[in-house]
Amino acid sequence: MSHTAVLIPGDGIGPEVAAAAQFVLAEAGAEIEWVERHAGLAAVERGATETLPTETVDAIAEHRVALKGPCTTPIGEGFSSVNVALRKRLNLFGAVRPVRSLAGVSTRFSDPGVDIVIVRENTEGLYAGIENLITDGVVTSLKVVTEGASRRIARFAMDYALTRGRRKVTVLHKANIMKLGDGLFLRCCREEAAAYEGKVEFESRIIDAGCMAIVQKPEDFDVLLCENLYGDVMSDLCAGLVGGLGVTPGANFGGDHCAVFEAVHGSAPDIAGQGVANPLALIMSGVMLLRHLATSTGDAQCNLIADRIRNAYNAAMIAGEKTRDLGGELGTQAFAEAVARNLTVSG
Numbered sequence: 323m324s325h326t327a328v329l330i331p332g333d334g335i336g337p338e339v340a341a342a343a344q345f346v347l348a349e350a351g352a353e354i355e356w357v358e359r360h361a362g363l364a365a366v367e368r369g370a371t372e373t374l375p376t377e378t379v380d381a382i383a384e385h386r387v388a389l390k391g392p393c394t395t396p397i398g399e400g401f402s403s404v405n406v407a408l409r410k411r412l413n414l415f416g417a418v419r420p421v422r423s424l425a426g427v428s429t430r431f432s433d434p435g436v437d438i439v440i441v442r443e444n445t446e447g448l449y450a451g452i453e454n455l456i457t458d459g460v461v462t463s464l465k466v467v468t469e470g471a472s473r474r475i476a477r478f479a480m481d482y483a484l485t486r487g488r489r490k491v492t493v494l495h496k497a498n499i500m501k502l503g504d505g506l507f508l509r510c511c512r513e514e515a516a517a518y519e520g521k522v523e524f525e526s527r528i529i530d531a532g533c534m535a536i537v538q539k540p541e542d543f544d545v546l547l548c549e550n551l552y553g554d555v556m557s558d559l560c561a562g563l564v565g566g567l568g569v570t571p572g573a574n575f576g577g578d579h580c581a582v583f584e585a586v587h588g589s590a591p592d593i594a595g596q597g598v599a600n601p602l603a604l605i606m607s608g609v610m611l612l613r614h615l616a617t618s619t620g621d622a623q624c625n626l627i628a629d630r631i632r633n634a635y636n637a638a639m640i641a642g643e644k645t646r647d648l649g650g651e652l653g654t655q656a657f658a659e660a661v662a663r664n665l666t667v668s669g
């Protein structure tokens with residue numbers, strides 16, 4: 323069965339890793355017709371008047387599925403985040419970021435290994451972007467917490483755990499300090515989790531103590547449920563346990579049946595254009611896209627292709643075929659070709 327999906331190459335290393343991911347999916351036999359659209363600086367460079375053109379949002383709404391490279395956001399000035407805007411415009415309220423120890427990637431956490439999924443609320447918290455200059459030298463940033471969004475992401479995390487056979491959901495919060503905001507989030511999570519009693523274990527941890535526990539004993543954690551900013555920070559922290567941003571994929575799901583698959587990493591301006599970025603995180607995001615297509619369209623072939631790609635990148639890395647960030651020597655496209663060669667080997 324053939325499928326249509328939107329491809330947003332993005333900025334910086336985005337086009338390099340997107341081309342590599344497209345190559346691997348095609349070599350593995352995924353029949354995907356890509357509709358290329360742009361966002362971020364790449365859109366402006368092509369003559370768009372905004373960083374998130376309506377035609378890009380409309381294309382995702384139409385085709386329901388997208389693979390997205392990272393988009394640059396200026397620090398401390400300039401336009402607001404394209405990524406945040408896209409998640410809000412398409413109501414992509416839940417991010418899912420699996421963080422797993424990988425074959426062939428040895429870290430100090432490899433034994434007994436890490437297998438954590440971060441579920442991040444994508445639409446509010448401090449990312450609401452409500453900042454006020456009160457007077458010179460005094461700024462307030464408002465953290466928005468609503469009961470509706472908190473209950474929605476809590477149910478999403480509990481359902482995710484239930485349907486994927488995960489054993490436990492841990493909500494991370496700072497309700498001891500932000501008694502109203504994080505307090506509301508925590509209360510909603512507890513109340514929603516009660517409906518899953520006996521099916522999925524639920525616990526809460528204050529985030530600072532939780533961070534310490536995660537790096538001490540990552541095997542104690544399963545699904546982490548976080549509001550927006552904590553989810554962002556925990557994603558990079560957990561990526562560090564398994565080899566870094568080059569190996570951490572992600573997906574954004576929403577209420578309008580749209581799904582956007584993107585790596586956790588950003589546009590990495592420090593290595594952009596050099597052909598050295600690790601495309602694995604976006605390849606893995608492509609695998610998540612295939613599994614989503616299998617579920618949403620009933621095309622079981624997509625699951626088989628996803629398995630083939632996973633076996634192939636594992637085999638490549640066990641054989642030492644890795645990019646620089648993982649201690650190897652391969653460039654972006656050379657790694658994609660190594661994965662493709664192992665597709666044949668792993669059948």
Ligand code: NAI
Pocket residue numbers: 335339391392393394395396405567568584585586587588589590591592593598599600601603647
């Ligand atoms: P970053 O994730 O782009 O880079 C952090 C470090 O990780 C850099 O040293 C980079 O070279 C390395 N790195 C990242 N991805 C890599 C890969 N695939 N292979 C090898 N090394 C990799 O984070 P940074 O520097 O904080 O942000 C750069 C830009 O990306 C900013 O404009 C930021 O707003 C944007 N960004 C966009 C995201 C998105 O589109 N979803 C997510 C995070 C950041």
